[in-house]
Amino acid sequence: MASELIMKYMREEHLPHIWCPGCGHGILMRDVAQAVKNLGIDQEKVCLVSGIGCASRAAGYMDFQTMHTTHGRAIAFATGVKMARPDLEVIVIAGDGDVAAIGGNHLIHAARRNIGITVIVFNNDIYGMTGGQYSPTTPTGEFGTTAPYGNIDRPFDIAVLAAAAGASYVAKGTAYHAQQTIKLIEDGLRHKGFSLIDCAGICATYYGRKNKKGSAVDMMKYQRDNTITFEQAKTMSREERSGKFILGKLVEDDFPEFSDEYQKIIDRLKEAKK
């Protein structure tokens, strides 16, 4: 029988999910559900918005108000939702291609505005849904179906990108470190402004196979043995950091939240009218 968590937060009739065996997305989706449960957030008040890609399919499985939108645009849709209904807990689940390539502009501007939505990136360094093309997070030198001679692009670090754009909460989790990642998502949900948790997933089917990373279990073990903290990363050279995953918080700061600031304008105008 399914666990209590699944019964409550997943749409059982739409399971099993379409993700490949060994995919990290199922673990990350469970982490999101667990974080919502731990915080006791009213299920009716959660609006989950996603775009297009493997990660975005989570919207169909999770039992919240869900909107499965267009490629890259989830954050922009979520911005409209949050402005119209600031009382909702607005969560975006997005993949690396979705949020950092086609949707990169929405990401940086939502971070700059500090609008109160929580973005959880299921980052597997590849376009999985379309069959393994290199993404903006695929490391240089790795392979994809559109990088048959090795990727010459330099990858984004989505967390560093969001932080540079002004996000007030930024963290990195991994599929392997579920307990820590749940905690990081909880803190992101609790955070008042824009928050982003960049979670390293695992794509054994495309990324793993194309780059000879072994089985899903091998990739999971690699993630376990090669995860460092931001503090450790600071002391390492670029070469030493290559191939490492980071776990922890990069930014946790307090800036005015956008919809709150807008409400102040409405209140001020109302007051002036009296």
Place this chain on the structure above:
Amino acid sequence: MKNRVLMQGNEAVVEGAIKAGMRFFAGYPITPSTEIAEQSAVRLPQVGGHFIQMEDEIGSMAAVIGASAVGTKSMTATSGPGFSLKQENIGYACMTEIPVVIVDVQRSGPSTGLPTSPSQSDVMQARWGTHGDHSIIAISPSSVSECYNLIIRAFNLAEKYRTPVIFLMDEIVGHLREGIEFDDEAEVEIIERKMKQRPDTLHLPYHVCEGDDVPRFHLTGYDIRYNITGLAHGPDGFPTNNNEVAGQLVTRLMKKIENNIDDIVEVEEKFCDDAETVIVCYGGTKRSVMSAVEELRAKGKKVGYFRPITIWPFPEKQLSALPKSVKNIIVAEHNYGQILLEVERVIKDRKIGFVGKVDGTVITPSEIVKAVEEVK
């Protein structure tokens, strides 16, 4: 109380939209529609609504759909290049049946074109701009007071038929300033979205009740949780690969408009009853045509005009019903012949002439007079 003020077309759109219940606007600066964003930024917080300037046109379109999905009447405004960028998400609104109003103040193109010059060259983009088969409603105002009245109608039709409605303006009307009378006591029909009531269909967001053409709303964010997707979906709102269900969905999206043409389509006809020549025009072009027709009537010429107020669906029934006296039709529009194609499709037994302009200048009354006088 009656109140007569001088107002610009773009400003009247905002006042009408607020009257219709608009409480969210997302936009991006672009000539010649920018005043709509500026005025929304001023007016919306005054009525407890929200304005946001998004990072781009695509994001603006996404944000208005998001806001409408959680129950807030929403609008965006743009012009040619921005209208092109909005197309993908307009398709999303068609597929998910989220009511939104998109104002396109047309300017000269293609590409950046002549940003401050009038044009009507987005007529076909309004109909076919987003990919896939879909229905659409487009309305074109000819005066400042019509900007006010017809934007209310645009919101009403969007809510009633759960569809994006394109408010197809042009630079002529957008930047026109003229007197407009507001009457506080006048009754204005405002249509609100129909809500689900039958408990057995509450969990089926896209179930259509008997006698309805569109699913009733159950708002995201309230007591029932459901899914919205741009993928083909059944009444339960979840993705499906079932060809029969997908076919039924697209058919219903087409039929909900096609089956209600009499409710949706509006035209204006003047002096057509005994006319030998009828000029087909819309939007700002009507103003030159009206002037030309008056001049020609004074000379004893039997001329009238036919104006689609609803551009899409095209008023083919009304156009076909022109009296037998009409021997010639002249289409006047600020493009290379877009509505002309529709007129040619509908009218088979009369001579059809054309007056078009693509250089960013306005068709003058004398150019229309000349075209009518040259008809053999």
